[in-house]
Amino acid sequence: MKLRRIFSLSLGVVLAVLVYIIPIGNIPPLAKRCLSIFVIAAVFWVTEAVPLYVTSFIVLLLEAILLRSPKFSYKIFVSPFFSPVIILFLGGYILSSGLHKYRIDRILARKILGIFGTRPALITLGIMLVTGFLSMWMSNTATTAMMIAVALPIIYSLEKDDKFRKLIILAIPFAANLGGMATPIGTPPNAIAFAAIKELDKTSSMTFLNWMKFAFPISILLLIMAWVVLLIFFKPKEKNYKFNIEVRVKIRWQTKVVSITTVITILLWLTSFFHHVPSGIVALLPPIIFLSSGILDVNDFRSIGWDVLMLLGGGLSLGVAMSKTGLSSWVISQINFQSLPTFFSMGMISTITVAMSSFMSNTATTNLLMPIVTKIPTIIPIDAAISTALAASVAMILPISTPPNAIAYGSNEIKVKDMIKAGAVITVVSLIILVLLGIIINKAR
Amino acid sequence: MEKIKRENCCLCGSTELENIFQVKTGEPVKVFVRCSKCGAFVARYTLKCYTTNKTYESYIENLKGESESGHKTLNEIEFLSQDIQKEFKRLTGLIKTSEEKKKIEDIIIEDQ
Structure with a gap:
């Protein structure tokens, strides 16, 4: 040891x-x-x-x-390990597994990338939008790995000193981190916030669609900001590039079933206001269809992110314990929040979240902070939950900040300082945008 | 305990072998080993993870699930790229002096 x-x-x-x-x-x-x-x-x-x-x-x-x-x-501490939000995430993983196994993610990425022309700025925007979109539904890590695999032939075809190489390799993890903010299943911190909101207010109107109503525009805004920052730091050598993005599509029945199930599941997630079936229950659709039809087998089922689900479960369980024993309220009572302005408290929780998640797992950070921040008396608990979840996703300064960053760094195409300079600016600007939006929304209520 | 052994043809004893990959949708990838000299079937493996000399590319191709830790991911990438090359060099050196006499299937069974 x-x-x-x-x-x-x-x-x-x-x-x-x-x-x-x-x-x-x-x-x-x-x-x-x-x-x-x-x-x-x-x-x-x-x-x-x-x-x-x-x-x-x-x-x-x-x-x-x-x-x-x-x-x-003790059962109240066990039950979070199979709570609706865990089932929601499980469904998301199975969906992601189906998309990956039948290479639908790759087909989609290549098809969309093909329409973004020859200008490097637009190609980068295309890469970021595709990555962001896929990471809304798939894990940020899997999306980054897949997109880098798609982008490597493009990168290797460029001259060694062309900054376009760095631009592409950094655009992918940053877009994956930011894209994951947009849906409750995009990244585990969102799921923790989603569960916390439901727990705090049993009558809460927070649905899959309601999450996307605010998180999707924020995600797009931050993606565009990140794109601009990256273009400033890494100016490509040429004005136009010609790449041959090969799309070889072999449509099998499994491809069709996975695609149709994905579309139906997403539509059902977005229309829960109409059919009132909880998103966690809708999430059972992909496992039932994929596993019963043999599209995914037991080995695929075993290889989904059970470790992440257990990590999520542990955080939710700790949250229940802190709430039931009165620890959350006690911690908050030790700080005189009443004397602090709301914007200061908002800024403080977002900054602490970013600082912690820059060095440790975003999920673990959210697990630790969520039970405390949602008890701050001067901030509406829902706002605190959302701020913490979103702030956890914008921390992307170091290679160890997020697994997508680590994957990009592992390519040896960039140096730590490249990631730090672009990542720091994007992180700080994102943080400022999140706090300002939080204050504006808070004031508008 | 570590044992190392070069695969050889059970009929003619040759170590000149060919790997034939079978990739079938919905099934794990299988590798059939054929003797280059006499054409006999030597062995079949079921592939769990395929790593080429481009270890980074192999890593991202094989990565499909979620990872929670940037530390862990970075360590995995670094370990994979350094370790495979280092291990390969060590084993090619070791095979000259400490090759196991027993058959591969016996070595595997003994180890289980």
Whole structure:
């Protein structure tokens, strides 16, 4: 075992034990125990001392042992692991798996890219729009990997010193990060916010479509901003480029079924105001169709992102624990938010989210922050949930900030400083835009 | 425990072999090994992951699921590109001195 891992594990345990035994003001006893669990989860999620999803299991185990109470059963901590939002994500993964297996994502990408002409700015915009669109429905990581695979022949055909190479390779992860903001299934932090909103307000009108109504325009706005920033930093050598983007389409019955199911599922997600079937239930359609028809087999089912689903489950479970034990309210009561203006609080939570998710998993960041930020008295909980989720997606300064960034960096086409200079500007401008939009929406209410 | 062995034809003993790939929709990719000298069937593998000497390209081609950690993804890419080349060099050196005498199927069964 590496020394760093031993240190991280020890640090988590020691800090959690210290929190458990040291008297802390007026904190309720169960909330104090929950704080210990929170501390161990935070240390393990930040340091990745154990795989991220294993921390979720540790959280559940500790909740069941430490938070035993006549007031609630341990089952309330288990149920988030198969909550509607987990089913929604599961459905999204199966959909994504079908699109990927039958190369529909690649066919779509090549077909759309073919219409963006010969000017480098437009080609880049095309790449970013296609990546952004696909990452709305597929995982950001899978979209980036697929788009880079599509773009590599283009990149390799360019001269070594042509900045267009860097432009393309950076445009893909940034577009995937930003595109994922647009739908509740685009990226796990959205799902966490979606679940939190439903939990906070059982009568909430937050639906798949309602999420897209605000997140989609923001995502497009940030995509265009990122495109402009990248074009400023990485000016292509030529005014026109001619690429041969080959589209070889072999339509099989499976391709047709996957395509039709995808369209129907998305339409059902967008029209829940009409049929009132929850999006989590609609998400069962792709698994039922793909797995019963043999389009996907048990190996495909086994290979979907179960680790991410468990990570999500752990975060949701921790949120339930923090809320039920009163820890969230206690933490918030320790800070005098009433004296802080709303815009300051909004700015603060978004900045903290960006800072944390620049160095650690976006999902883990959102898992830790969501139960706290939604209790801030001066911010409407829904606004706080959305701000946190969206802010988690705009952190893209370093190669380790997001898996898409890491994939792009792994290509050896860019240096860390290339990613930092463009990523920092995009992150900061996105953050400012998100905070300003948050304030405007808050004031308009 | 590590054992290494070059594959050879069970009929003529030749190590000159050809890999024939079978890619069938909905099924895992299979590799049939044929002896170049006598044309006999030698073995069949079911492919789990195909990595060429362009390791980065192989990585992104094989990546289909979600990843949650930028750290982990970066480590995987770096490990893959460095490790495969390093391991290949080590094994080609080792095969000259420590090649296993037993048949491949026996080595695999013993290990299980």
